[in-house]
Amino acid sequence: MIFAFDIIILVFLVVAALISLNVKDLLSASMIYGIYGFLICLLWAEMGAVDVAFTEASVGAGVSTVLFVATVFNTRRKSSD
Amino acid sequence: MLSKVFATIAVAITGSILLYGVSDFPAFGDPNSPANAGVTGSESVSVYCITESYKETKEPKLVTSVLADYRGYDTMFETVVIYAAGMAIFAILRVLGNKAEEDAIRSHESSFTNGDHSRIIVGTTVRIVVPVIQLFALYVVAHGHHSPVGGFQGGVILGASFIIIALAENLNAALRRFSEQNYIRLASIGILVYAAFGVAAQFYGKNFLDYGVLQPLLFTDGPEMARSHSMLGVEIGVAFTVTAIMFAIYANLSSRGQLSKGL
Numbered sequence: 001m002i003f004a005f006d007i008i009i010l011v012f013l014v015v016a017a018l019i020s021l022n023v024k025d026l027l028s029a030s031m032i033y034g035i036y037g038f039l040i041c042l043l044w045a046e047m048g049a050v051d052v053a054f055t056e057a058s059v060g061a062g063v064s065t066v067l068f069v070a071t072v073f074n075t076r077r078k079s080s081d
Numbered sequence: 082m083l084s085k086v087f088a089t090i091a092v093a094i095t096g097s098i099l100l101y102g103v104s105d106f107p108a109f110g111d112p113n114s115p116a117n118a119g120v121t122g123s124e125s126v127s128v129y130c131i132t133e134s135y136k137e138t139k140e141p142k143l144v145t146s147v148l149a150d151y152r153g154y155d156t157m158f159e160t161v162v163i164y165a166a167g168m169a170i171f172a173i174l175r176v177l178g179n180k181a182e183e184d185a186i187r188s189h190e191s192s193f194t195n196g197d198h199s200r201i202i203v204g205t206t207v208r209i210v211v212p213v214i215q216l217f218a219l220y221v222v223a224h225g226h227h228s229p230v231g232g233f234q235g236g237v238i239l240g241a242s243f244i245i246i247a248l249a250e251n252l253n254a255a256l257r258r259f260s261e262q263n264y265i266r267l268a269s270i271g272i273l274v275y276a277a278f279g280v281a282a283q284f285y286g287k288n289f290l291d292y293g294v295l296q297p298l299l300f301t302d303g304p305e306m307a308r309s310h311s312m313l314g315v316e317i318g319v320a321f322t323v324t325a326i327m328f329a330i331y332a333n334l335s336s337r338g339q340l341s342k343g344l
Contacts, residue, residue: 001109047109050229051144058237063327066244070335 005046013039024079030068037061139305140312141227148231149312153290157275160319164268167326171265174338200250207249214242222320226309232316236323243328252336255328261340264325264332271321278311278318 016039020032037060045053107114119125130147140146148156218238225231247255278292285294292311293304301307332340 051231054230054234055237058234058241063237063241063244063331066241066248067331067334070331073335074337 001047006043009039009043009046013043026072026075026077026079027069029079030065030072033068034061034065037065137305138308138312140309142225142229144229145225145231145312145316146308149315150290150292150308153279153292153315156315156319157272157279157290160272160275160322163326164272164322167268167329170330170333174333175340176338203249207245211242211246214245215239218242218320222316223313225316226313232319233323235316236320237327239320239324240327240331243324244331247331247335252332253341256332256340259328261329261332264329266325268322268325268329271318271323271325274318274321275315278315 013036016032016036020029020036023029023032037056041053041056041061044050044056107116112118115125117125117127119128130143130151134140134143134146134151138146138150140150218235220235221230221238222232222235225235243255243259246258278295279290281298282291282294283289287294292308294307295311296304296307299307299310301310
């Protein structure tokens with residue numbers, strides 16, 4: 001566990017989470033959520049949990065982002081709140 | 082606006098309580114924590130797995146032996162949960178009985194680069210990349226014993242290779258390669274493969290998913306290797322189900338259950 005690396009990833013993680021919650025365009029929100037998933041994957045790989053990291057990279061950052069995009073295309077792109 | 086303020090306060094209070102709870106945990110990787118060393122008088126599960134799992138299962142990777150053998154029930158019903166999720170999405174979204182669109186899937190002869198010139202680069206790239214992705218997925222499933230990850234992740238990658246075809250051209254192109262009938266069949270077969278390993282052990286007079294007794298069935302040297310091979314079989318079953326369900330969810334979500342055109 002490298003402390004400085006942890007801090008950098010965690011800061012980016014919080015920033016990505018806040019942006020994906022606040023952005024109006026739902027397509028960009030789901031892409032930023034993909035970035036969030038990939039950052040968590042990096043964090044887990046760095047902590048030595050390679051299995052979990054691989055799952056997060058394939059499911060969290062890969063397929064679920066695609067599913068979000070597929071859903072956004074069937075609704076309106078703008079968030080109302 | 083006021084509701085947002087209250088929500089922020091609620092989140093802050095819950096978060097600080099959670100962080101306060103975390104401060105009581107043992108340090109990261111502490112070998113003397115109760116989870117790692119056990120409490121006095123009873124040995125911990127992790128010590129047992131670390132010292133005994135290779136002797137009992139001839140499995141160089143601890144994660145697989147815990148996931149597919151010691152916690153076999155868990156993994157089986159996780160697979161069932163994924164199957165149920167896919168079937169629920171199918172039941173909610175799928176619009177059945179549209180004959181004209183089903184015929185359109187079969188009749189429409191096309192390649193990745195057909196017609197639309199703006200798709201030449203994407204189509205050609207995908208045509209080159211998809212076999213590599215699928216080979217990697219099969220490697221991930223088959224090599225789950227000795228390197229990280231296994232059936233779940235390999236299945237997701239294999240399902241994603243069909244999704245990428247649907248994204249690059251359209252859903253019909255992907256459905257010609259992996260039709261609705263086939264993915265529902267494959268999802269069910271995956272769970273049946275897993276359950277078959279459990280029931281086979283019952284025929285030899287042991288508990289459900291007790292792989293050691295499958296030794297005469299798998300022609301292995303001892304019960305340890307039988308457990309190792311059974312884990313591979315079980316992972317293949319998991320990969321079948323996950324592949325099919327991932328593609329099923331995408332196909333139904335992207336086309337509103339019509340299973341034509343897609344995005």
